[in-house]
Amino acid sequence: AELDKTAAVVPESTALVPAPVDIANKLRYLFGRNGDYTVADAYQGTSWSVREKLIDSFNKTHEHWKKEDPKFIYYLSAEFLMGRSLINTVYNLGLEGEYAEALNQLGYEMEKVADAERDAALGNGGLGRLAACFLDSIATLDLPGWGYGIRYKYGMFKQALKNGYQVELPDIWLTKGNPWELRRDDVKFEVGFGGRVERRKQGNKEVTVWTPSEKVVAQAYDNPIPGFNTPTTSNLRLWDAVPLTEFDLSAFNAGDYDRAMLERERAEGISAVLYPNDSTPEGKELRLKQQYFFVCASLQDVLSRFKAVHGNNFDLLPEKACFQLNDTHPTIAVAELMRLLLDVEGLDWDQVWTITTKCLNYTNHTVMPEALEKWPVKVMAKMLPRHMEIIEVINEGWTKWLGGHLNDLAPEERTKRIAAMSIIHENPWNKEEMLVNMAYLAVVGSSAVNGVAAIHSNIVKDEIFNDFYQIFPSKFQNKTNGVTPRRWLAWCNPELASLITGTLGTSEWINDTEKLAGLRAYASDKAFQAKWAAVKKAKKAKLAELIKKVHGDEVNQNALFDIQIKRIHEYKRQYLNVLSIIWRYKQLKKMSPEERKKAVARVCVIGGKAASAYDMAKRIIRLVTAVGDVINKDPETKEYLRLYFLPDYNVSLAETIIPAAELSQHISTAGTEASGTSNMKFQMNGCLIIGTWDGANIEIAEETGIDNVFVFGVRAEEITQLRKERKNFKTDPRWDELMRDIEGGMFGDKDYFKPLVDSVNNMKVGNDWFLLANDFASYLKAQEDVDACYKDQSEWLRRSIMYTAGSGKFSSDRTIREYAEDIWHVTPSRPTA
Ligand code: NBX
Structure with a gap:
């Protein structure tokens, strides 16, 4: 017999359950607690209850966006310094009266309960916190937009003092669970590293095939971002690295437990820890792996949603998606978007270059020369051989174009200028080594480049990227920061x-x-x-x-x-x-x-x-x-x-x-x-x-x-x-x-x-x-x-x-409005309440 489908329709979550009852229910059925609560319990019960309202709002927003298919902004950032969520969620959703009252009835004060939450400290400082403020404003302004980043298992270290000296302790923030995230078991992408690149004949076309020597899976976790005074709840999608297969069963059966565990550790290592450096690049291979890992997963995710709606009409991509690179950390996106469209989708170079540069934009956050990321060609060629090839081709085209563009300069001057602007250049401290200058790659691969305050944007134009500014003055903008x-x-x-x-x-x-x-x-x-x-x-x-x-x-x-x-x-x-x-x-x-x-x-x-x-x-x-x-x-x-x-x-x-x-x-x-x-x-x-x-x-x-x-x-x-x-x-x-x-x-x-x-x-x-x-x-x-x-x-x-x-x-609302108008060209799309 036909199932009665109407019976399976889930009621409007907890809407009809009074908050104090709901909090007690959460404690009973999620944690097995029956009265005699601690403040920490009160926090857990409250946040798991609030979470459901958040998810309702999240679902409504995303159903609406799916129907409307507006252009989206994707904020790519290695860091999101979110802090605590309970107060922010309750207030942004306008539930403060209800939950303050509920907690009072249970004998607690909202402020004390909120204090039991651990900070989500997936960032170092200004750059990471800016990303968090931006998400708040994107949601509040009803802009279709998501953040994309890494779900670090260990966030920014905890600092303690011992006899007046700093000591660093691990930030084990997920041990008690995280009510503010949703694991998406249906959203997973493979990410490869290393291996070799080959050309193969396919009909009368030559195709490039990259066979990585190592693969991991990026598992999505969604962190709903409630706007204030609006029904919009946006999303921060963070990637966790997991092994391709739970266990290498053959090794496990053969009693080789160490080998069976090895792959798991290697995979999980990628999203294990945030590098605690806020001004000098780490230069470690694992850091480059982290960068590629989240960029690769994010771009695949966006392209798969795009294809589900628009098929292979990739020329439309710049009208549906744009990406903001939060400093150079996600800059490998230039090569990765090229790779996906060239090798996986089979488009040709010129078309792909046009699409890529239309979709990407780059924000610079520092003038410190030592902070500008450069990766040794050797390291990149080994870890990302196909990307290194693509960057080489980009650079050939770029320097060749420059040669033509600068042809009224004297020959030596021209050679010097081209060398100074080359994406790949010698390491000034070690002539043997060649480096990929990630900032130059970002500038060449983007539509817009911006600094974060008026004076800084002038330094960006007049000093750090002056050569580029002279050639593309209209690419450079200022977007003075703001906070929520x-x-x-x-x-x-x-x-x-x-x-x-x-x-x-x-x-x-x-x-x-x-x-x-x-x-x-x-x-x-x-x-x-x-x-x-x-x-x-x-x-x-x-x-x-x-x-x-x-x-x-x-x-x-x-x-x-x-x-x-x-x-x-x-x-x-x-x-x-x-x-x-x-x-x-x-x-x-x-x-x-x-x-x-x-x-x-x-x-x-x-x-x-x-x-x-x-x-x-x-x-x-x-x-x-x-x-x-x-x-x-x-x-x-x-x-x-x-x-x-x-x-x-x-x-x-x-x-x-x-x-x-x-x-x-x-x-x-x-x-x-x-x-x-x-x-x-x-x-x-x-x-x-x-x-x-x-x-x-x-x-x-x-x-x-x-x-x-x-x-x-x-x-x-x-x-x-x-x-x-x-x-x-x-x-x-x-x-x-x-x-x-x-x-x-x-x-x-x-x-x-x-x-x-x-x-x-x-x-x-x-x-x-x-x-x-x-x-x-x-x-x-x-x-x-x-x-x-x-x-x-x-x-x-x-x-x-x-x-x-x-x-x-x-206010970051002002900043985000400026990005939306001048760089992203996205417009509000608000679900009905
Ligand atoms: O970005 C900061 C600047 O120092 C601040 O002046 C600015 O207000 C803020 C937001 O625009 N930069 C910053 O925080 N940088 C980093 O955190 C950073 C992190 C990792 C890294 C390099 C820099 N490898």
Whole structure:
């Protein structure tokens, strides 16, 4: 008999089950718990319950997109630094009332429950977090788009302190399961490595066949991304590497268990761990494998969906799909898309090149020359022999075309220019070795190339890729970064959000941050300032609680909370910050108790991870902790100055620190920080900025009012000359004094700090590359200006309000709208609610 199909229709998931019951059900049937819950249980029950609402919304969105078949943007990124999901999901879906109430009924507080979640830390820093903010905006703006990346088993290492030194611990984040992902057992692709390439005759056509010597399977996991205030829920598809066959059964049967396990380990190794380096490429074969692994799976996935709808009409591909390369990490996509269309689909070179370059776009995130990825031809030829061939052919065509294009140059000049622009070139440090310059491959293979802040995009055009810019000026664009105002203001600072909403009479600013400008009218209003100050005070109390928990110290909550949080790097100059703190300490020591009472008290916080192999960065961390150990114990000054290093800086910690900050430091050497994005998060939360004329600081100052920002230091245009002259630079006597203090052991560990002192003083080896000494005096002066301003609380509060009011531009919604219009050419497609 016919089955009654209607009976099999699943009801609207949990829609009819009240949330408290549903949470209890999840705990009972997924975890076998019956009452007597812990907070961790409450988190599990809540998130597995919320997950179902998320999946409903995800399914509706994707049914709609399947029907509409709009053009999609695929954001290819080796990193997505998502942080926690519970609060974000509940708030973005508008379920906060329901779940807060449900948890109350069960005897829990949403905030405490949310704290039980582990961060998804599949990224290093700015680049990875930017990708996460972009996904939030893509979904919120109803743009058909997905992220594609790697489901690392171990994310960014956890940082602990041992006697003040950084130690790295593995981030085992998946042990308790992950309610925010869906394994797609029907979405798997083979990815090959190594082997050989042959030409074969097929009829009257010659075809190329690549036979890899090693194969693994990419298994898809979907991570639904809820938009805010919209029915759209988008997707982040992450790939896990698994062996082709569960076991080599013949080996297993023969009792050769080691060999049976080997393939599994080799495969799983590919997606096992995130490389913890945020500025220098690893150069390891496994890293190249990771890059190819996720790019290959992602492109196959997109092409298979395309073919299901459009068959072999590949000329249509650029109208249906475009890919954004998040820095050079996914650049092998240029060769892989070529390979798939040439060898698998059988199209011809010219057609494939046109399609490929129309589909791809590249974002550069750094100006550091050492950060630009280059892979030895040897390594690539061995691991990806067909791709190496394709890159060689691309480069032949490119250099030949260049030759024609540059034919009015003198012959030697022309040869030089072509060599300088060749995708494959000699290693300048080892003439024997040839390298593939991934950035050049990305520039040549893309339609658009962009930097991430106005000054950075100019450096991209005028310096890093100037030769290319001269030839293709219209390829180069600027897309100033932004951050999501949901996570970074509304959800992490609900107290400030509700004050803003109450004052503006609408919460529309959460979708339209330009509306924050309405706060300018209240900046000098004493009653409003008092409310604004009360919010800051409450957030400072939370941070003080955290400091107490980590360091056991009570801090003066009336002190100025002064924060620098970001990866530890010489160019970001945490060292300069420490020097000014030491200077402040010494001044306090010289004062009489009466004079001290008039000084502005400060609680300084520094946080950030050092790449495991970055020796100098680790010494900087130790300097922070060593200086803190001395200062924080000094009975004469500890009321007025503290310095704490907060370990394991991550997204969640940032959500606590940023709302509490009154002053934040963005003090990179001018021209080195591509953009910075925490500066935007601080600005949104009414935190004043002390910073150099660098990255997005410049645009933030323009929007906030330049007089409201503490700007110091030399300008980017001066750097080259100043580096040349640094040997003859007359250092400030205060600088010399501080160097003697550190060298003399004022903070102990003098041998360990010696290389730090040398790094900014030993001019014989061309040191102080980041020009700390040059900016030192103007930095101290800017710090005095900070103190003076803080003494006038009304002026300080006025500025603080002006920061939030001026932050409208820095929503990632604005950034994504610009990408969508100028680069991707995708338009919104919203499912019906
Ligand atoms: O990208 C960062 C820049 O330093 C920031 O100025 C910028 O705001 C941010 C977003 O555009 N770059 C960055 O975070 N790079 C990396 O994380 C990175 C990671 C791995 C790697 C090289 C760089 N191999």
